[in-house]
Amino acid sequence: MFTDISCCGSLGGLGLTLLASWMAVSNAVAVPGATTNDTTATSMIQPGVSDAMGATPGLSAGTICCDAAYVVFGSKKVYFPSSAQYVSQQSGADGYFSAQEQQVVPACRLTPASTIDVQAAVLLMSTLNCQFAVRSGGHMGWAGAANIQGGVTIDMSNINQISVSQDHTLTSIGPGARWGDLYTQLDAMGLSVVGGRVSDVGVGGLIVGGGNSFFAPRYGFACDNVLNYQIVLSNGQLVSANAKQNPDLYKALKGGGNNLGIVTRFDLFTFPQGKLWGGEVIYPATPAGLTTQLQTLADFSHASGRGVDDNAAVIFAYIFTANGPTYIANTYTYSKAVVNPAILQNFTSIQPQLQSTLRTTNLTDLTNEAGAGTPNGNREIFATVTVQVDASLFNDLMALAQTNFEPLYKLAAWRGNVVIQPIPKSITSKMFKNGGNSLGIGGSSVDLAWFDCTMSWNNTSDDAAVLAAAQSLFSGASNLARSRGLHSDYIYMNYALKQTDPIAGYGAANQNAIRAASKKYDPRQVWQNQVPGGFKLYRPPGAVTCC
Secondary structure, eight states, X not given: OOXXXXXXOOTTSOOHHHHHHHXXXXXXXXXXXXXXXXXXXXXXXXXXXXXXXXXXXXXXXXXXXXXXXXXXXXXXXXXXXXXXXXXXXHHSTTOOSBHHHHTOOOSEEEOOXXXXXXXXXXXXXXXXXXXXXXXXXXXXXXXXXXXXXXXXXXXXXXXXXXXXXXXXXXXXXXXXXXXXXXXXXXHHHTEEXXXXXXXXXXXXXXXXXXXXXXXXXXXOOGGGGEEEEEXXXXXXOXXXXXXXXXXXXXXXXXXXXXXXXXXXXXXXXXXEOOOEEEEEEEXXXXXXXXXXXXXXXXXXXXXXXXXXXXXXXXXXXXXXXXXXXXXEEEEEEESSSXXXXXXXXXXXXXXOXXXXXXXXXXXXXXXXXXXXXXXXXXXXXXXXXXXXXXXXXXXXXXXXHHHHHGGGTTSTTOEEEEEEEEEOHHHHTTTTGGGOOSSSOTTOSSOEEEEEEEEEESOGGGHHHXXXXXXXXXXXXXXXXXHTTOEEOOOOXXXXXXXXXXXXXXXXXXXXXXXXXXXXXXTTOHHHHTOOSSOOSSOOTTOOOOO
């Protein structure tokens, strides 16, 4: 079913075998001013073309790489800052989630349209020693996570194919698709996959970071349900990674982030799925109500961990605004069309309720609702720490959040959400299937939870204050949990603060295994040295490490 495709020549040249193959299926556009009879890559590259196309002045290394990309791919796939497509991918309809990422200015954006385009792009970047970034959906908050100042950003938005196997057990999807695109198609077929909970999030980044899901108590994380990765390595080679082919790479990709290559296709386990029941319930933020909510959350987590009902998932959110704690907004999901199931009734019976959207609906509708309150374009920060489930600790973490947030209430358009997401044994027990993952929490003997925070605000001048508050909160949260023997080293990559080291949190054995896979499949360490975004396998000397 899955095949390796070896190609692309050696890194000693520009991979003429691959480029010839690409030329056979694409329309290469010559750089204006280049002669039509040039036959070598070096004679085709015309320094300064990208300046004429609107590149930012002074970015010589980036513009040379963009000139080369323009020669190979042409104006329909390489966009410069003066183009409408570039603007759209940066900050328009197809733009990044956070203002910080929108304000990073690559010398050009390269948008491949096929797997062979991706192979050519990677080989070109590797050979010319270009600094580059890779973007799937662009939903991380910090600047440079999936964008690059003065380099080349490879935008995977057009690698967004969706294909369901004839027997409905496998769905193949490109990394540039959004979860909402996939769910719209699968809902109509009575099918689903283990994937993201916000419709506009990209497929690629969520899966390689682990990927929590409404279906996680039934099946584990998204990465646990990938049967095969089709991935482009740093030498342009396209290989499959699954339980039988390249199994070390397969496991490393389950949590390894962008450290191993560019995944061009995920083959996902697919299962029958009808309507679900769920939605959001908003409660007032009273001290007594908060205590009741957190005890109920702990009780639910332990019940789920015991296997009482693996159809239910809960996300608790304590919302802060300029007025301080403002309300509690919980998301409840039950993966069957059962109204008010018993395992959730301790929550749904809590009164008063200011608003409820609980209903029987499909996954597309639920994930659209989850993303409705988080528009693109604000300044954003995420942070997370993992703790054991304990109601008393949860209460003290909320108090710690309030203390750290108080100086921020005065900031323009500031908002803070403190979130607890149970990761009970019903989830972690599913992490050994299909060869296991690299996250280090599979088979946990205790019920875990993520203590998360997201903050949004308007002004760049407030960045330092917000970051200081986040670091203080999460250093304090980690220390508090450690002092009670309730701390876990695991850090969920997709919510991680830039100053943290998620891969170290997987444990030494998993960290070393991912590093070994990196050295084996990327011997020149392109993904470590030429792709600065994401969480790397080795922290830079002198880098600030928090929490």
